[in-house]
Amino acid sequence: MTDAASINHLWTHRTQDHPWLADEELVIDRAEGVWVWTERGTKLMDAFAGLAVVNVGHGRREIAEAIAEQTVRLAYYPTTRQFSNRPAAELATRLARLTPGDLTYTMFAVSGSEANERSMQIARHYWLARGREAKHKVISLQGGYHGATSGTYAVCGLPHMVQAYAPLQYPGFAKVTPPHPFRDRGTGTDTELVERRAEELRQAILAEGPETVSAVILEPILSSGGFIIPPLGWLRAVRAVCDELEVLMIADEVITGFGRTGRWFAVEHEDVIPDLMSTAKGITSGYIPLSASIARRHLAEAFDAHTTQENVHPNTYAAHPVACAAALANLDIMEKDRLVENAAAMGARLLAGLQAAVGKRAIVGEVRGRGLLVCVDLVEPDGSARALDAKRVAELDRKAWERGAIVYARGSVLRLAPPLCITGQEVDKLVGIVADSLAALEKD
Numbered sequence: 001m002t003d004a005a006s007i008n009h010l011w012t013h014r015t016q017d018h019p020w021l022a023d024e025e026l027v028i029d030r031a032e033g034v035w036v037w038t039e040r041g042t043k044l045m046d047a048f049a050g051l052a053v054v055n056v057g058h059g060r061r062e063i064a065e066a067i068a069e070q071t072v073r074l075a076y077y078p079t080t081r082q083f084s085n086r087p088a089a090e091l092a093t094r095l096a097r098l099t100p101g102d103l104t105y106t107m108f109a110v111s112g113s114e115a116n117e118r119s120m121q122i123a124r125h126y127w128l129a130r131g132r133e134a135k136h137k138v139i140s141l142q143g144g145y146h147g148a149t150s151g152t153y154a155v156c157g158l159p160h161m162v163q164a165y166a167p168l169q170y171p172g173f174a175k176v177t178p179p180h181p182f183r184d185r186g187t188g189t190d191t192e193l194v195e196r197r198a199e200e201l202r203q204a205i206l207a208e209g210p211e212t213v214s215a216v217i218l219e220p221i222l223s224s225g226g227f228i229i230p231p232l233g234w235l236r237a238v239r240a241v242c243d244e245l246e247v248l249m250i251a252d253e254v255i256t257g258f259g260r261t262g263r264w265f266a267v268e269h270e271d272v273i274p275d276l277m278s279t280a281k282g283i284t285s286g287y288i289p290l291s292a293s294i295a296r297r298h299l300a301e302a303f304d305a306h307t308t309q310e311n312v313h314p315n316t317y318a319a320h321p322v323a324c325a326a327a328l329a330n331l332d333i334m335e336k337d338r339l340v341e342n343a344a345a346m347g348a349r350l351l352a353g354l355q356a357a358v359g360k361r362a363i364v365g366e367v368r369g370r371g372l373l374v375c376v377d378l379v380e381p382d383g384s385a386r387a388l389d390a391k392r393v394a395e396l397d398r399k400a401w402e403r404g405a406i407v408y409a410r411g412s413v414l415r416l417a418p419p420l421c422i423t424g425q426e427v428d429k430l431v432g433i434v435a436d437s438l439a440a441l442e443k444d
C-alpha cells in the first residue's frame with residue numbers, strides 16, 4: 001500500500017482538493033472501461049474520464065500492445081533535421097483526413113498547453129512570412145483556459161490562475177466575453193446574444209488595431225470556465241470577424257476534440273474551419289502524452305518550401321514515435337467501436353436523464369451539454385438565480401464519491417465528461433448518482 005509520507009513528496013499534494021478523505025484513500029490503482037479502483041479496493045465510476053482525457057475508456061490492451069511494439073522497434077528519434085518516423089507520418093496523414101476542411105499540416109508536441117503555444121507561434125511566423133511584422137497579439141475569451149505555460153497564461157481568461165504571473169505577462173492582449181446564454185441571454189434570443197458578443201470581439205480587435213493582432217484563440221466550449229456552451233452560430237460569427245479583419249482563428253479543441261461533443265471536432269457542429277486547431281487529451285486517450293497543432297494549407301504555403309531556415313522550433317519529443325503509435329491505435333478503437341456516434345447518443349441520454357431527474361430542483365439553474373460534456377449549473381434556492389456558494393457545490397464531489405462516482409464540482413458547476421465508451425446502463429446509473437447527490441445537498 002502506498003503510504004501518506006510518500007504521497008506527500010508529490011508537489012500537488014501540498015494542497016488539498018478532497019479534505020474529507022485521506023490521501024491514502026485516493027490512490028488510483030487500476031481501471032477498466034468507465035471504472036476505476038482505488039488501492040484500497042473502492043470501485044468508482046470515472047465520470048470525468050480522468051480530466052476529460054480517457055475517451056476510449058481505461059484498460060484497452062490494443063493501445064498497450066501498440067506502445068510496447070513501437071517501444072521495442074524505435075522508442076525515440078527526433079523529427080528535426082528532416083528525420084521522421086512511420087507512426088508520426090501516418091498519424092499526421094490521418095489527422096489531415098479526419099479534421100475538417102484543409103487542416104493539413106501537423107506540428108506535434110506533448111501537452112495541450114504546448115499545442116496552443118505551437119498554434120500561437122505558427123500564427124506569428126505566418127504573419128512574419130507574409131511581411132506583416134506588427135501582427136503579434138492574441139485575443140482570447142474571459143473564462144478561457146489554454147494551458148499552464150507562460151505563453152498560454154497570457155491568453156488565460158481565469159484571473160485567479162494567472163495573478164501570480166501578472167508581472168511576467170505581455171500587458172496588451174484583450175479578453176472578450178463569450179456568449180453564455182444561461183447567464184446573459186436576458187430577455188433576448190441566442191442569436192442576438194451571439195451578434196452582441198461577436199460585435200464586442202470585433203470592437204476589441206479594432207481597438208487593439210487589426211494590424212497588430214495575429215489571432216483569436218478560443219475553446220468551442222469553455223470547459224475550465226464552467227462548461228460555458230455558446231449557442232451554435234458563435235463560431236461562425238467569430239470566423240466572419242476574423243476573416244473581415246485578417247486575423248487567424250485558433251480553435252482550442254484540447255478537450256472537445258476526438259469525439260467528446262458527439263462530432264470528431266466541435267467546430268464541425270457549425271461547419272467552421274479554423275486556421276489552426278490545437279488538440280491533445282483524446283488524441284491518445286491519455287495512454288501516453290501527445291498533442292498536436294494542425295494548420296490549414298494556406299498557412300504552410302506562406303513559407304518558402306525550399307528554405308533551410310527553421311520557423312517554429314519543435315521540442316525534443318515532437319512526433320514521438322511511441323506516442324504517435326498509441327494515437328493510431330486509439331483512433332482505430334474510436335472508429336471500430338463507433339465512439340463518436342456513441343458520445344452523441346449517450347450524451348443526449350445523459351442530458352435528457354438529468355433534465356428529467358433534477359431539472360426542476362430549486363438549486364438547479366440549468367442542465368446543459370453537448371455530447372459527453374454535460375453539467376448541472378447550481379443556484380441559490382431563493383429564486384434569485386445567484387450562483388450557489390462554491391463551497392456547497394464542492395460537497396457534491398463527496399456525495400457522488402460516497403454513491404460510487406468521481407465527478408468534478410467546481411465554482412457553481414457540477415461537471416461530467418465520462419469516457420465515450422459509456423453504455424446506456426452506465427449513463428442511467430450516473431444520472432441516479434447525480435440525482436441522489438443533489439437531493440442530499442438540497443436537503444442539507
Ligand SMILES: Cc1ncc(COP(=O)(O)O)c(C=O)c1O
Nearest residue numbers: 111112113145146147219254255
Ligand atoms: C481547453 C484546454 N486547453 C488546454 C489545456 C492544457 O492542456 P495540458 O494540461 O495538457 O497542458 C487544457 C487542460 O485541461 C484545456 O482544457
